[in-house]
Amino acid sequence: MALVDIKVPSIGESVTEVTLARWMVQEGQSVVLDQILCEFESDKATFELPAEVAGKISLLAAEKDDLSVGAIVARIDTDAVGDVAGDAAKPVQPIQSHASPLVTITPPKVSIQSAPTPEMKLQATKAPPEERLSLDETRGDRREKMSRMRRTISRRLVSAKNETAMLTTFNEMDMTAINELRKTYNDQFVAKYGVKLGFMSLFCKACSKILLEMPEVNAFIDGDEIIYHPYTDISVAISTPNGLVVPPVRNVQDLKLHEIELQIKELAEKARNGSLSMQDMTGGTFTITNGGVFGSLMSTPILNEPQSAIIGMHAIKDRPVAIDGKIEIRPMMYLALSYDHRIIDGSTSVTFLVRVKTLLEEPIRLLLES
Incomplete structure (x- = not known):
């Protein structure tokens, strides 16, 4: 054998x-x-x-x-x-049935005499403790082992809270220009590239540009050293039935908007059918997450270690805002930037978020560059 x-x-x-x-x-x-x-x-x-x-x-x-x-x-x-x-090649032999003649068996007669019935005394006893059902069991509670992905997510989130000096700064962004840009050019974009012009590619491109200009936001802490990256591999949060994954779009600084959209689409499809490879999941210098797709108005995104910063997008809501001394209704989005205060100063984090917001409020520049 x-x-x-x-x-x-x-x-x-x-x-x-x-x-x-x-x-x-x-x-x-x-x-x-x-x-x-x-x-x-x-x-x-x-x-x-x-x-x-x-x-x-x-x-x-x-x-x-x-x-x-x-x-x-x-x-x-x-x-x-x-x-x-060999077994598969052998013909199956039909089973032959041989019927036996019917035989009738008559049981012998048995004389049954009445007998006195003994008196039975019943005594109630308490069930042993181990046989009792707990209240939780009777209400249908169940216990399941955590999946490896869920355990990994749990461990990494706790580590990010315990091992970094995480803070979050907020701002709000007027989405009027982006909405108009997508409305004007989306059909042409789809016809030319076969994919929609989404928010995520614009955010990736804007963040990539500012990250290269502010390298400390695009850096890692490694022991007593800081590792700076001359490229931007931007991790994009994707929700799956088993949990959140953050595969990176690599070298965003060199990609056009449609190339970013195509890569995000491919990564999302892989994530949802469970075919992401180790190579797909390795790396990343900065993360973008969009809680707005679930209706989140504001949140504090948690760091994706060993990265030092993550930006959170949120739901777009029409709100009254002051424009040139007048009240107007504009589509607004809250932005949140969580960062590791060990490597990024408060002034740096605020400046980074303001510059990203300013660039995205004039998105035609990003489209022209692509």
Whole structure:
């Protein structure tokens, strides 16, 4: 018998443990070369494990198990390939039915005499404590193990709160010009590039421009050193059924608006069907999140470590504002910039947010540059 162990593969230096999300095959099933056996969840992405050989598989790990890289999850018997193929080739013999003659059995007569019924005394007893149902159980509460992604999100959020000096500054932005720009040019944009002109590409481009002019906002702290980046890889928050992911759009400073939109669309599709790779999730120098798609009016976004800043977009609401001494109704959005005060001063954070807001309130400049 030739047995081949199937192990958890190494997918990156930073990944030492994964969770077996689900099996794609059953115990004892015959599998072929490169058939997908199971799906793993790591801290950053979901990936599939193909069969290295053909044969009959034995499953050695269960769904939801946490496994170290190199752990054996299954074993394939390669000698069973021929047996399975041979069994499949054999014709199925029809089952012949042989009817037996009907036999009637008459039970012997038994004389039943009445007997006195013993007196039964019943005594109530208390149920032992371990047999009692708790109030929570009777009300339908249930307990589930957190997914690896949810555990990773939880750990990173707590770390960001505990390990950084996070503060948030706010401003508000008049969305009139952006709305007019999109209304005027969106049809031409779609016809030319096959994708809509969205808010996110404009925000990415504006942030990228100001980040390169204010490099401390685009930097990381690493021990006693600061790492500055001469490029802008902007992480975009994407909501999925399993949680929030923030894959980066790389080298935004070199991209046109339609290229940013196409990359965001591709990343969003991958995120929602669970096909983001480790490469898709690695990196990022700054993050943009949009709580406005869920109706959030204002929030304090939390840092995406090791990044030093994150900007939060919010819902657009018509509000009365003072324009040249007159009250006008304008579409307004609150902007929030959370930043690590260890590396970014308060004046720097306010200046950055004001410059991004000012640039976005004249978005035609961004369109002309693209």
